[in-house]
Amino acid sequence: MRIQLSDVTFCVKTIHRPWSCHRLVESLCKHIAAANIIVVDDGQPEHRFLAAYPESAAKCQVIHPAEVDVGVGVGRNIAVDAVGTEFMFLLDDDHVVTPNLNFDKLIDRFDNLDVDILGVRQGSGGRPTMLSPLMKGRRIWMHRGEIRRNGHVAWCHMSSNAFLARTETIRSLRWDEELKTYEHWEFFYRAKLAHLQVAVAGDCFIRHAHVTSDAYRPLRERSKFRSMGLRKHGFHSMRYPGGQIVRA
Template identity: 85%
Template sequence: MTIQLSDTTFCIKTIHRPWSCHRLVESLCKHIVEPNIIVVDDGQPERRFLPAYPETAAKCQVIHPAQVDVGVGVGRNIAVEAVTTEFMFLLDDDHVVTPNLNLDKLIDRFTKLDIDIFGVRQGAGGRPTMLSPLMNGKRIWMHRGEIKRNGYVAWCHMSSNAFLARTETIRSLRWDEELKTFEHWEFFYRAKLAELKVAVAGDCFVKHAHVESADYRVLRQRSKFRSMGLRKHGFQSMRLPGGGVVRA
């Protein structure tokens, strides 16, 4: 199996951070030749990426859902359904692509190793992570760890939100559309239940350059969606990598 860059589409979900999305798209175009890019923007019309940066947006397929704030789950699923290439690469709108992505290296390993979802690091973050039930299945523990390793490639349960995968793999798995936020661990927990092979390339990176926005922060802090995801899988609480515990 060989993968050409033309076989891959970069998928970005954004809301109320037009400058951040602009920065990501420009970084993709700087370091990758004629990338295929889909942006789903479910923000208020006056806060959208396309009118704020029309020249940058012209380099993408920009989709505006009929409703505002459809959430991460719906938005990402819309993006993946619009992909026409065999492979997709997910990115968050506050990522920045640099030469440290080492995309050629990532693609080469994907073709040779037994991997379904292949994540990259986010600076100091995005290390291989495990999702382990505790307390007779009442608590899910999110912790650093790996199943096995081959050089810089570590198989695990959860990677960052910057990953390469076959489009059909992600279309089959999908994000839970009820979860407007706190969707990340739940997506990878279902990948684990589906026995998908998740790995992280420890020497491939995107830059995670968070952009602060007051209204975006309000959207991200809706903890009811974390509770919803935990209850969906029968968990009463989650233990975080730093040792803190959040409850459903």
């Protein structure tokens, strides 16, 4: 049977960006009727989405972990564990939904193609990306590329942080709870090792409108978690698509 909107829950992890989360929730409700939304907010009470925008928060299931700053890994796992539908759609709190998401088209692709995680584009970003070991497996190279293609859908190793998947697939894979940030590539690298079918629908888009704040910025810029992820998989460095190299 075809996936219905009621079969999908939208999962958002947020911290210290209440206006950004409010903007996302309102855009979801505007473009997707009766959307099921779970928001996990692990921020300080004075910076929480629920306190700042109670009317928007009332449209969601808002979860506050017992501890502040549990991190992206823990927060997303809490959200996925709370999902009561067969499918989930992951979003970052600085995404904005527009008609260009083409959600019906995305659902149809997921129904009819061999795919476990189906991501969407983020404007000019979110292109199909590969994760290739270099230097006898000591460096991981993040680069543009694809394994195969069917029309607008390209199979690859990594999509954006806006994707559709079966809930049980993500509950099994999960995010590394030690990684409070810099979790993205590590999640998809393990998806690759697990032989999951990852793809990007090149004609479906989410708007990525980055929002920062004095309370948020220090939490995002903790490079020690990037180093932890690299060392976990035996890498001493990473090469980004633009050629920049960072070391563990």
